[in-house]
Amino acid sequence: MTVQDIDRTGFVQEWEEWHRRKEEVLAGPHGFLAITSLRWLAPEPARFDDAPGAWSSTAEGVVVDLAEGEELTVDGTVVRGRHAFGVIAERDSVYAAAGDTLIEVAKRGGHDIVRPRHPDNALRTSFTRTPAYDPDPRWVRQGRFVAHPRPRPVTVGAAVEGLEHVYDSPGQVEFELAGETYRLTAFNGKAPGGLTVLFTDATSGVTTYAANRSLQIAPPDSEGRVTVDFNRAGNLPCAYTDLATCPLPPTENRLPVAVEAGERIPLERGGRA
Known part of the structure; x- marks a missing residue:
């Protein structure tokens, strides 16, 4: 041709x-411009201001501990308390919803990460x-x-x-x-x-x-x-x-x-x- x-x-x-x-x-609404933070998880649980729960990287994969009144929806099921996402393969991602927020749980370069995605993130709403x-x-x-x-x-x-x-x-x-x-x-x-x-x-x-x-x-x-x-x-x-x-x-x-x-x-x- x-x-x-x-x-x-x-x-x-x-x-x-x-x-x-x-x-x-x-x-x-939940594309890359909606991401508000990139969190590198450690064995010690950590809380973030843009996602519910305390997140950690453990031998059983990514774990979130949700406090009283906090919940996530994973695969259509509401979860409360402690939830293990399992070991995530390199370059794979799974998602959990919290209201209109979508939380990406993934592995990149051998590290477990969390990336919350908020539709009202300024980078997204100002995009032309x-x-x-x-x-x-x-x-x-x-x-x-x-x-x-x-x-x-x-x-x-x-x-x-x-x-x-x-x-x-x-x-x-x-x-x-x-x-x-x-x-x-x-x-x-x-x-x-x-x-x-x-x-x-x-x-x-x-x-x-x-x-x-x-x-x-x-x-x-x-x-x-x-x-x-x-x-x-x-x-x-x-x-x-x-x-x-x-x-x-x-x-x-x-x-x-x-x-x-x-x-x-x-x-x-x-x-x-």
């Missing part, structure tokens, strides 16, 4: 729909939109997926200093850009068989968020061909809030060219409309 093959009107409409859906999730480059078909590149003989564990840094994430990489995505061939390490994507690429480029810290951008790629076809659409290079939650633990790109995913496509620095971080 070439730039000439693309229906520009349909292309722009599809991009606008993608961007709209992404913004809806981000700024939803994320600036982005105009969608342009010339940033759609055809590439190929180069699979590893077996998935390789790759350790990357995180938006939180000192934290690390380990992801399995099924292979690399190869494509041409500005006359050069590049290979980026890919991780498993959101869709079955799909890929996620985390990267930075020469716009990072200038017009796009400095730490990372994320690109979802549809599953390779039977011959390993993939479409790399940089127009859909999106911000991760850490671009908006310090209460996120987003992964950073592997060193080899730092492109030396300027990818002037996709989402730009959020207004909340000083970005320009």
